[in-house]
Amino acid sequence: MMLFTQTRGLPVITAEEAATLGTVDGLTIDARTRSIACLRLAGARKGRAVIDWSAVEAVGHDAVIVRSRVAAESGPGDVPEHREAVGSRVLTEYGVEHGTVKDVGFDPGSGRVLTLYTALGDIAGDHLIGLGSYAVVVRGERG
Amino acid sequence: MITLMLASDLTGREVVTLGGDAVARVKDTVFDAAAGRITGFTLSGRGLLAGPLRRSLPFSAVHALGPAAVMIPSPAVLDDREVVLGSGTAGRGSVIGAPVITDQGTGIGTVRDVVVEAGPRGDVLGFEIAANDDLDARRRMVFIPRGQTLAVSGEALVVPAQARHFVAEDLPSFGAQVEAFRTGVRRLQADTPVTGGTSLAGDPSVKGNPPMNGGALVNGGTPVGGDTPVGGRTSPHEAVPGESVPGKTPPGGEGGHA
Structure with missing residues (x-):
């Protein structure tokens, strides 16, 4: 498992050309699939600043490997609007506050969101319902 | 465990979609004629200077009424103001301030607030009452469960004489x-x-x-x-x-x- 905070700032390198495209600025979660939809680049010299998750070969501790420059630039077709999950307020579907997201753990292979870490406890990734401008909404207990 | 909330505390509460977007704030809570259930909310915008919204929220569309937010499935459930306001005109806006009278004809105070249950149903559980001398010499705020009331209207709340033992x-x-x-x-x-x-x-x-x-x-x-x-x-x-x-x-x- 990798954490969102661990990936920020990692260089993004293509496997075919060994060219650095930029560094990871952030990861965009698709709340419907509960997995990462794309990664945003900081300092991208040319081409798109957003890379679809399908173009990502591997996420390691030192770099993110993208298949090729072409794959990276083919770009995502339908990306959800980027919402910063880390730092966002957490609400259960019953309207109860549950702290803020400290970090997000994800599977670097599949891109699935595994855990949302909050000051009030960990929330399993499959409890994620929505990620909006106001809050992260998770399935919750009544009350 | 029941989570109780005062209706007046709902004013200003964020209306949030399950997708995580805040779309409005609660302006007023509208009850049915008998003040037994919430029928909906009128809304105001979220900005500092935002005024009342033309759209409102029927309670049937509410996913859950929570202590931090009113959750709705999507912005599409918001409806025209008339839908919410039109259905509850009898008791509308006037439950608060109504005199409380026992079935023996003694006035015991006035309704200060309405106690509602958190969750998806919007049931009214009772009333906060500003007691007069007859009910309580110290004129405290007291609560009376709804099950103890005989009748509620915009004009008065009638309770059995023994309801005073439930406060x-x-x-x-x-x-x-x-x-x-x-x-x-x-x-x-x-x-x-x-x-x-x-x-x-x-x-x-x-x-x-x-x-x-x-x-x-x-x-x-x-x-x-x-x-x-x-x-x-x-x-x-x-x-x-x-x-x-x-x-x-x-x-x-x-x-x-x-």
């Missing part, structure tokens, strides 16, 4: 009382001889027994009745004769119905 002084103890009251009602419906257990509260020797719900009612309530045996009138079914617990019948008595 609580704060929301948490009111929550316990409502639960005890419901348990009591359920037990009455079950019609077991144990129902008389609530009258244990009237027996001085067991008055301090916390597990008995009848005891909880009395302990949570305000002893407005002075020195009168409160337990004797704590709940409606107490009045039924022959329902006392056999053990508390005086020696040499008829022996109850055991």
Whole structure:
């Protein structure tokens, strides 16, 4: 498992050309699939600043490997609007506050969101319902 | 565990979609004519200078009413103002401030606020009442469970005379009382001889027994009745004769119905 905070700032390198495209600025979660939809680049010299998750070969501790420059630039077709999950307020579907997201753990292979870490406890990734401008909404207990 | 909220606290609460976007704030809570349920909310915008919105939120579309936010499935459920306001015109906006009168004709205060239950249903559980001298010499805020009211309209709230024994002084103890009251009602419906257990509260020797719900009612309530045996009138079914617990019948008595 990798954490969102661990990936920020990692260089993004293509496997075919060994060219650095930029560094990871952030990861965009698709709340419907509960997995990462794309990664945003900081300092991208040319081409798109957003890379679809399908173009990502591997996420390691030192770099993110993208298949090729072409794959990276083919770009995502339908990306959800980027919402910063880390730092966002957490609400259960019953309207109860549950702290803020400290970090997000994800599977670097599949891109699935595994855990949302909050000051009030960990929330399993499959409890994620929505990620909006106001809050992260998770399935919750009544009350 | 019931989470209770005051209707006035709902004003300003964020309306949030399950997708995580805040779309509005609650402006006013609209009740049905009998003030038994919330029928919906009028809305205002979220900005500092935002005014009332043309759209409103029917309660049927609410996913859950929570302590931090009112959750809705999507912005598409918001409806025209008339849909919410039109259905509840009788009791609209005027429950608060209505005089509270017992069925004996004594005014005991005015309605200060409405207590609602958190969750998906929007039930009204009771009323916060600004007590007058007749109910409470110290003129405290007290709570009366809705199950104890006879009728509510925009003009008045009529409660049985013994409802004064159900009052609580704060929301948490009111929550316990409502639960005890419901348990009591359920037990009455079950019609077991144990129902008389609530009258244990009237027996001085067991008055301090916390597990008995009848005891909880009395302990949570305000002893407005002075020195009168409160337990004797704590709940409606107490009045039924022959329902006392056999053990508390005086020696040499008829022996109850055991």
